Amino acid sequence: MSIALPTPAGPGPEDxxxxxxxxxxxxxxxxxxxxxxxxxxxCDEVLDPRPDQVxxxxxxxxxxxxxxxxxxQLGTAITxxxxxxxxxxxxxxxxxxxxxxxxxxxxxxxxHVRVDRPSAxxxxxxxxVYVGERARAVAMRxxxxxxxxxxxxxxxx
Numbered sequence: 766m767s768i769a770l771p772t773p774a775g776p777g778p779e780d781x782x783x784x785x786x787x788x789x790x791x792x793x794x795x796x797x798x799x800x801x802x803x804x805x806x807x808c809d810e811v812l813d814p815r816p817d818q819v820x821x822x823x824x825x826x827x828x829x830x831x832x833x834x835x836x837x838q839l840g841t842a843i844t845x846x847x848x849x850x851x852x853x854x855x856x857x858x859x860x861x862x863x864x865x866x867x868x869x870x871x872x873x874x875x876x877h878v879r880v881d882r883p884s885a886x887x888x889x890x891x892x893x894v895y896v897g898e899r900a901r902a903v904a905m906r907x908x909x910x911x912x913x914x915x916x917x918x919x920x921x922x
Contacts, residue, residue, distance in 0.1 A: 813888060814888050816880070820876075820878055823894050823905070824874070825842075826903050826919055827896075827901060827903055827921065830858050836852065844910070846918075847919050854921060873894050874894070875893070875895075878891070888907040890905050903922075904922070
């Protein structure tokens with residue numbers, strides 16, 4: 766007894782369709798698209814961070830440490846390492862406020878800004894943040910990453 770297997774209805778790879786006028790060409794790899802990025806070369810063309818950007822970031826960083834804002838509100842303006850630094854500073858500040866029974870301060874405003882460029886694609890910025898009669902300094906190391914300035918190191922004095 767023999768069993769007949771069904772034959773394929775359409776043309777197979779070994780039986781091309783003779784009515785198809787276009788010859789089939791094999792696929793070839795396409796070279797990757799290169800997007801000009803200032804991360805590697807051309808960092809000298811990157812402009813300094815604007816003072817108003819530094820002031821806004823300094824106030825946001827200070828308010829995160831004081832517990833008035835969430836770290837996520839800084840979004841892509843900081844790196845993961847800087848977010849970890851802010852988390853540690855915020856926890857230390859909350860513990861200090863609890864031990865000393867200090868009331869939370871709410872109104873902060875930015876003051877003078879200083880920006881230095883030690884190398885291409887790197888800026889070191891500092892701003893004074895005023896809270897009532899007190900003044901605090903917020904220093905940041907900004908790096909040109911993914912076509913924007915991002916804080917990689919943060920210090921609050």
